[in-house]
Amino acid sequence: MTQTQTRQLQRSQSDLGILMGKTARTLVLLVASIWVLAPLILMIIASFKSVPEFFMNPFGLPDEWMFSNYSRAWTDANLSLTLPNTIIVTTVAVLVSTLLSSMIAYGLSRKKKKYAMGLYTLFVSGLLVPVQAIILPLFIVLKAIGFFGTLMALIFPYIAMGLPLGVLVLTPIASALPHELIQAARMDGASEWQIFSRIVLPLMKPGLISVSILNGVWMWNEFFIPLILAFKPEVQTMPVGIVSFIGAYSTEWGLVFSSVIVSTLPVVIAYLFMTRQFQSGLTAGAVKG
């Protein structure tokens, strides 16, 4: 075999290797996509079915598209109340919790390590406390200060419960900010608040997005706290509202799924518009920029 032939053989072998690699990768991605999309598509289809059809033909297209499921969900499932409630609670809690976390993180990053470490551990250990363990004292405290029966009863615990994750993610980011930037701003005449708001906060943006996404998603979906603390329909959030369709003897699956679709829609729309920020936010802090 000549040298040229050997080289050609080697090249075709390496081409084959690349092709196989690409095929394997495509297959894995295909399976992963189906894994995610199949339940979503089934859910969308099921949201247009009547209850009998849901059981008779669980995977097929509906014979009759029940668009009324959506209008009934809006009125009967109180989506017209629970959706705005969820938006208000999540937005306020995410904004305040992220802002407070960033302030704590910046403060901790500028303290001496021996003092900061203890406080940091204290904040982060909040992640280990299960909500079931604190629900009773929370109930008593909220009732005592008069927040019970208002959206504040959800917003305040969410803010507090968002802090551990916020502090965990943002403190290393704040610590990595060059000290000279802060000194330069101080020299330029900035007050401590101006240093924080005009220099530190914008530079922590990827981390802030990351914390907002992670906290926002669980606050949006949180079920247990509103179940206990927000039993009045006018302060209920969507996860609790949806469950009210699930009865002991019969369940309106079409309404359940249409409500679930409505509740997922804002997150999906936000994702479509902010794909880049989501991705950079979720990887923020993973690699030093």
Next chain:
Amino acid sequence: MSTVTLKNLSKRYDGAAAAALVDLNISINDGEFLVLVGPSGCGKSTALKMIGGLEEISGGEVYIGDRLVNDFASRDRDIAMVFQSYALYPHMSVYNNIAFPLQIAKVDRADMDKRVRDVAKILQLEPFLDRRPGNLSGGQRQRVAMGRAIVRRPSVFLMDEPLSNLDAKLRVKMRSEVARIQRQLQVTTIYVTHDQVEAMTMGDRVALMRDGVLQQIDTPHEIYHEPRNTFVASFIGSPAMNLFRARLTSEGDHMRVQLGDQNLAITTLTHQRYPRIDQHVNGEVIVGIRPEDLEDAALLPEHPDEQCLTAPISLLESLGSDQMAHVKLQAENIRDIDEEDEELMATDDSDGSGICICRFAAQSDARVGDTVKIAVACDRLHFFDSSTGLALRNQT
């Protein structure tokens, strides 16, 4: 514009064995360009940060003008600082970086715009005003940092090694640029560097520090030609001054310095500059000779014999304009250096000889291995006490 006065300024970090700064006393005149120079860890940046209010003062006083500013926050001291890393705000455009101090001071928008554009013009930054610092070259970033400092028109500029991140060519250009801007604005400037060339070329006066202690503060000319001790003599000048342990002898009115088995005459001029050598006759001293004061005697036929040395050349480095000849002298070589943290460390070979660097003119025909006669400019010899390292001058 303002004077800056440091009185017994001291700094000791918690848990540190030695003080970072010991009783620093300096008076900086209005509009003066003072360079603080010294090796790493000598306390120069600490002193600068204490003046800027970025470092707590352990002892002593800082006056800006006639105001004692020890307890003033940085922003109340009317100073601006250029950092080694430039410390530009990466999320802001060049325009906003320069305008930041004015925005903070709530300067009227039209006035701010005019001032930013004026500064951008001085620093040739006009085409880059909309760019982010990340899209600028090192030299442009450095100019933005300068712009941010000068736009406020402060009383004092503090500069912490602002050119050390630039490449050699750009550093030379920016050196003259910074000096030009300072002269144009006439703002009192304190400039920290470890580069002696920057110190010598830019400063009206140079303050040389070591281990937190001020060694000498003088004009570049004085500090070069009249070093106060062996450390100053070694630090300033490249190549460094040759320092040898030597004996002083006297024959009638004529004094000589004995370097190994050779003698050099001490001229009247040198004697006048170093009157205290009288106290060391028949004793040991350290003699200092700058490389440029050692020339190939073949090029100076008129040079008196008693002002010449003879030594073999062990290495010859041609720089084009001149040649660096490393010759071996039978005398103990001394270098007052910091790296090994040993004072007055001897660098001689085991055979008791020491290397002496001479700057020969390019016309010299000397070759490696030749034993050459070296003409010593004995009017410019330097003498130091062999135990303290202090110059044997009448010091104040």
